[in-house]
Amino acid sequence: MRRALIATARLYLRAMAKGDLALFRDLYTDAATMRHIGRPVSPEWARASFRATLEAAREPHGPRFFVIVERRRRVIGLCSVQAVAQHERSVEIGIMLRPDARRRQYATEALSALTAMALRTLPIDTVWAQYRTANRGAARLFDALGFSEIEGWRPRGARPRLCVRIVRRPGLRSNQPKGAVPMSNVIGFLENAGRDAALRHASREQLLQAMQREEIEPAIRAAMLQPERMAIDGLQGGRDTMYCVNRSTPPPKPMKAPAKKAPAKAPPKKAPPKKK
Numbered sequence: 001m002r003r004a005l006i007a008t009a010r011l012y013l014r015a016m017a018k019g020d021l022a023l024f025r026d027l028y029t030d031a032a033t034m035r036h037i038g039r040p041v042s043p044e045w046a047r048a049s050f051r052a053t054l055e056a057a058r059e060p061h062g063p064r065f066f067v068i069v070e071r072r073r074r075v076i077g078l079c080s081v082q083a084v085a086q087h088e089r090s091v092e093i094g095i096m097l098r099p100d101a102r103r104r105q106y107a108t109e110a111l112s113a114l115t116a117m118a119l120r121t122l123p124i125d126t127v128w129a130q131y132r133t134a135n136r137g138a139a140r141l142f143d144a145l146g147f148s149e150i151e152g153w154r155p156r157g158a159r160p161r162l163c164v165r166i167v168r169r170p171g172l173r174s175n176q177p178k179g180a181v182p183m184s185n186v187i188g189f190l191e192n193a194g195r196d197a198a199l200r201h202a203s204r205e206q207l208l209q210a211m212q213r214e215e216i217e218p219a220i221r222a223a224m225l226q227p228e229r230m231a232i233d234g235l236q237g238g239r240d241t242m243y244c245v246n247r248s249t250p251p252p253k254p255m256k257a258p259a260k261k262a263p264a265k266a267p268p269k270k271a272p273p274k275k276k
Helices: 018-028 042-057 106-121 136-144 181-197 206-215 218-225 230-235
Strands: 004-009 011-015 064-070 077-079 088-095 127-133 163-168
Touching: 011 106, 018 042, 018 064, 018 077, 042 064, 064 106, 077 106, 088 106, 088 218, 106 127, 106 136, 127 136
Parallel strands: 088 127
Antiparallel strands: 004 011, 011 064, 064 077, 077 088, 127 163
16 A cells, blocks of 8 residues: 555645654643543553554555655654444544644644545545534634534434534435535635635635635635635545555557558669660
């Protein structure tokens, strides 16, 4: 299996590999990072959990951890897509950042791209996240991403007394949250962006805020902010896959030999002049 790569304006997300033990251990043993997640673990527990996570990732719909890397190659954190709940057609996502990478909108950028990719490539209709009520940073993050609370809906795996926020596939009719926005809002936003010089030269954060005001769905919002068009293509029905598989390449077809040219005919010889 080849490493998957998701690109955003400032980040790369690649599949976690054996060489990422130090990052995994540093995050899960750090008390400040684990403050709203649980008790920090011992280095020994982190190593064992790291090995188990890599092993589980080999399952077809097992959890996937992605290393978040700045464009200048600095590793700044992890984000994850947990195992697919096939009966609910849903999946949980999460993120952990190093302390020096926080408060820079990296979490919004990484999870926005990951959410769009998960909805586009996995057999799911819903992406959800859970966090402690006291974690105001997480509440602001999922507000920015457009995740909402659905009364009476709690997926299997959600822990008691934690906030659960969800987002559903764009265009999903059944069980769609109230207030879903039609595609005309997206078209209207794009037309306004073409006319408004401030929007044409806006930063990523300003564009995100403008799309939030228009109530554009998070997966569409994330796709529109991507520098590449693959996310938009996926929402239109593309069949890209999140996790790449090495496939043997068939040998190239032999090239046809160029057509041979017929030899040029020699000009007819003139008869020698008759002697008088």
